[in-house]
Amino acid sequence: MTNQQNVAIVDVKSLGVRNVMPPLSLPVAKSFPQDLKMLRKKWFDTEKGGAKINAWVDSMRASSPTHIKSTAFIPETDEKSSWIVHHPSALSMFEQIVAASEGKQIVMFLDYDGTLSPIVEDPDQAFMSREMRAAVRDVARYFPTAIVTGRCRDKVYSFVKLADLYYAGSHGMDIKGPSKSCKYKKGNQGVLFQPASEFLPMIDEVHKTLVEKTKCIPGAKVENNKFCVSVHFRCVDEKSWAALAEQVRSVLNDYPKLKLSQGRKVLEIRPTIKWDKGRALEFLLEALGFANSNDVLPVYIGDDRTDEDAFKVLSDRGQGFGILVSKEPKDTNASYSLQEPSEASNITNLTMHVKEFLRRLVDWKKLSQGEHAP
Numbered sequence: 001m002t003n004q005q006n007v008a009i010v011d012v013k014s015l016g017v018r019n020v021m022p023p024l025s026l027p028v029a030k031s032f033p034q035d036l037k038m039l040r041k042k043w044f045d046t047e048k049g050g051a052k053i054n055a056w057v058d059s060m061r062a063s064s065p066t067h068i069k070s071t072a073f074i075p076e077t078d079e080k081s082s083w084i085v086h087h088p089s090a091l092s093m094f095e096q097i098v099a100a101s102e103g104k105q106i107v108m109f110l111d112y113d114g115t116l117s118p119i120v121e122d123p124d125q126a127f128m129s130r131e132m133r134a135a136v137r138d139v140a141r142y143f144p145t146a147i148v149t150g151r152c153r154d155k156v157y158s159f160v161k162l163a164d165l166y167y168a169g170s171h172g173m174d175i176k177g178p179s180k181s182c183k184y185k186k187g188n189q190g191v192l193f194q195p196a197s198e199f200l201p202m203i204d205e206v207h208k209t210l211v212e213k214t215k216c217i218p219g220a221k222v223e224n225n226k227f228c229v230s231v232h233f234r235c236v237d238e239k240s241w242a243a244l245a246e247q248v249r250s251v252l253n254d255y256p257k258l259k260l261s262q263g264r265k266v267l268e269i270r271p272t273i274k275w276d277k278g279r280a281l282e283f284l285l286e287a288l289g290f291a292n293s294n295d296v297l298p299v300y301i302g303d304d305r306t307d308e309d310a311f312k313v314l315s316d317r318g319q320g321f322g323i324l325v326s327k328e329p330k331d332t333n334a335s336y337s338l339q340e341p342s343e344a345s346n347i348t349n350l351t352m353h354v355k356e357f358l359r360r361l362v363d364w365k366k367l368s369q370g371e372h373a374p
């Protein structure tokens with residue numbers, strides 16, 4: 001199953017934004033054909049009418065779980081149970097996962113927001129719990145571990161505060177090794193790769209322009225992630241989404257070397273270079289000496305669309321496992337899932353399952369090395 005089969009693709013070029021790739025995609029599950037039809041029709045209608053910005057707003061709506069839920073035509077339980085068959089819980093499949101690592105080095109890749117920290121309204125308050133930090137620290141003692149995030153690298157480091165990890169910030173465009181020697185690599189490895197460094201002044205300029213242009217839209221928040229910019233609409237009234245999208249579009253029009261992608265209630269602007277979390281994962285495997293090796297089992301845990309690039313790399317390589325953190329069935333290239341079925345709130349905390357998975361991994365490793373698990 002590929003993403004292409006299950007998502008409606010909006011060609012952002014035709015929205016008036018030049019040199020944009022890849023296309024902005026609407027996450028509409030296969031089992032919601034009515035939604036898909038409706039969104040496509042709306043898209044073509046707006047094209048004809050010239051009100052192109054509506055397509056952006058539809059996409060923003062489609063990325064909101066409440067909207068996916070409220071427009072579901074197939075009972076959620078049926079949808080969910082068939083999805084779980086294809087993407088079983090990584091906790092229930094734990095034995096199979098570790099069995100697959102026999103004779104191989106597990107390398108852990110962890111997304112930050114929605115994976116290690118719960119989704120909250122204010123991006124500056126997305127702290128990880130002390131217990132989660134301890135779980136990540138323990139994992140990094142036994143397995144090379146990287147944080148792969150859309151956030152600015154310094155910002156995510158200020159949340160995670162662990163020196164032994166690799167950090168790939170700005171969707172993998174800013175990669176740094178552990179700041180102190182670890183057993184996999186000796187010495188402070190410093191910055192390893194910044195493929196978009198020439199974009200730094202442009203991103204800074206776009207950030208400033210967007211702050212200015214969106215300041216009249218209550219709740220809008222523009223975040224400078226160094227090599228990319230996030231425009232948050234989580235706290236923006238839905239009535240103002242079109243106005244916000246229009247501001248973003250008008251800025252992007254002046255920057256043909258930037259493209260738009262979408263995350264969880266966030267519009268993300270980044271360089272058009274062919275680099276993403278999947279390429280970052282490959283880069284890090286190479287940096288760790290596992291370029292063309294069969295002796296490695298990469299495990300990537302993430303919750304967002306941008307993590308799909310990494311899941312896809314793993315499924316294309318036929319190596320390792322992607323684990324999607326989600327309470328909703330979603331089209332994904334991940335093999336497994338971690339979820340919280342009873343979660344009622346829109347602001348979710350699915351991360352306890354991630355913590356549990358990390359703990360089990362450490363306990364299993366300790367036992368297999370003859371150490372005592374707690």
Ligand SMILES: O=P(O)(O)OC[C@H]1O[C@H](O[C@H]2O[C@H](CO)[C@@H](O)[C@H](O)[C@H]2O)[C@H](O)[C@@H](O)[C@@H]1O
Nearest residue numbers: 112113119120121123126149150230234264266
């Ligand atoms: O790659 P990630 O680590 O998942 O980062 C993706 C974006 O995460 C942050 O935004 C998201 O989390 C916020 C805090 O919970 C939430 O308020 C927001 O709605 C989410 O989109 C971060 O602020 C962005 O810069 C990242 O690109």
